[in-house]
Amino acid sequence: MNVETDPSSSSQYIQSLTTLNVDEILGVKDASKPEISTREAFGKALRYFGEKDPNIVVLDADLSKSTHTAHFAMTYPERFFNVGIAEQDMVSVAAGLASCGKIVVVSTFAIFLVGRALDQIRNMVALNRLNVKLVGTHAGLATGEDGATHQSLEDIAIMRSIPNMKVFSPADAIETIHMVREMLTCPDPVYLRLSRPKIPIIAPKIRQEITSTLETTEDITSSQQKCSNLHPNSIESIQNSSSDPSGSQCAIFATGIMVHIALKVQQSLENHEFNCKVVNVSTIKPLDPLPIERVNRQVRYLFSLEDHNVIGGLGTAISEVLASIPNSKPLMRIGVKDIFGASAPYSDLFEAFGLSPEQVTKKILGIMNEHDRHET
């Protein structure tokens, strides 16, 4: 009833694309090779899907080169509006466009989108359940040199507490493309959390698994029309599950850029003869409790890893699920410990704030060793 045109038909064509040529979308010869940021993948995917559906309109607040909406702007200038440095205005303009049947994508840095335009997001987009996609790039400490004012560490907490809002946080460029498609075909408000640094594409075998998982869930969503049933995608290291039939000792629930850190941690833990499962939670809301319950049964220790405040983010969301499970395992939340960030290259910040692969490995080993000592 909210929108003029039938939302289910508005992006049927995009939905009908069963195979996506990732190399073509990203404009590379082999997408498994280069390091690509999720924001760049978003910008290129938006340009690609923009061609498929003329109903897509994109807004930016003077950061289109950084958010990569510039790709869309250059290709479809008539459907791109740069509203200037006015985030509140941008979100309300988006609500107006969406109320007239447009699929509207707004993009700026996560901190300015969620922080500055929260009232507009809550009272205009979410309350009216309008077809607006809120894309926050430069999330977390990974923003680096710009410093604390530009590092969004609260956005997951804020956005997942708003009714009608979905929260997506893709792990690499390829998952970003799939999630952009997902959000464009879903008529609800969606928050897409992206980060600044170039990061590797997750290994081809695991990538296939992500793709197939997403494709299964898309079947469910297209039948339900409200994409309420997205699952977190489980990424399990192949050698781990085959070499250790009894299962892993620990599991790391990670999201966004931290999935790539978690995979490095998994490698180092293996060198210490610990088996670790990595679970990529790219759909933070709605959060499917079943995979979490399953992982809880399989391992002894649970960890969450996020480039976000430990209050209210991924760790909190997982702990909310665990709190309702009998015999749930302890969950150690690893993230930014309720402090503000600083200005430095992001790898230095990750090291200083305990989010680098080395620091995370050290922390996990410390906790598991201490527990084991207590038990023996």
Added chain:
Amino acid sequence: MIKNLDTELSPTKLLPTELPPTGLPKMKLSEMELSPNSIKERPTNSLDQMPTALNIRRTIMSIAKNLKVKAAEIRQKVIELIARGESGHVGGSFSACDILTVLYYYKMTLDTENPRWAKRDRFILSKGHSVPLLYAILADLGILSLKPKDILRQLHSQLPGHPRMDITPGIDMSSGSLGMGISAGCGMAMAAKLDGAKYRTYVLVGDGELQEGQIWEGVMTASHFGLDNLTVIVDKNNLQSDSPVKTVKNCGEIADQFKAFNWNVIEINGHNLIEIINAFDMVDMMRGKPTVIVAKTCKGKGVTFMENNPVYHSSLINDHHQKDALEELKIQNECGN
């Protein structure tokens, strides 16, 4: 800019000389009687339908007279809605009543059978607390059918305390948190341009509301993108919740501010039906820029003891006052002035 249009109409004022012949006024001159606008195709102007100056004058006067009666009727319905719900903002509803009566019964093209008709004109009540007025109009037009459970500001009612587009038929945008309406209106106007659609978007804001910073973000957006299909009406009743706007935080000369942002500005008396009609008709002829109508109004207008009385921003109306107010409005309704 037209300052205080005379109540006496003269054709020169309706047809500004600088306009080319193609820019003839889009007035529904055939409609002597008021009717809810359910016209799907807008009237086209051709030279043989060109009315004489006298006809225009007579028609406008007649429409204005009928609208005045309608406005008094709407004010009665507002009083009844607020009294039944025992809560609601009467002052701001009354100050905007004449403006909205002209918009809904004269200007806007709507389909009362299909409130979501894609080509309809849009209206955003940015000062959402005046929603009892909008409910009264929507109910009177038959867009909103009121059931016994529809009590203002009560559970399971279609009449929440602030407008909700997902609950009430005929509401084009939810509001309540002030300052967002112009931006949302820009979005609707952009959508119309993208689709090559002719519908217009009207946004009503309060003068106190102009203290919100986002208002001016939206004002810049509208002029930058040349949204001549967007019209903002400022209900300048000089009062806000705490005290007069001037004492809380003086907004200065509203007309000058909009002019500085490259808007067309029309200043009118917001309770003079002929001035309101003329202003809205003139807006249709403006090209390339958005238009603001700064309407000088009186909070509580229509009921003597409520006029300019800050007590009636959102106070409860007791039975005694309700009776007095309805009595006064009934007289206006019958006399037609």
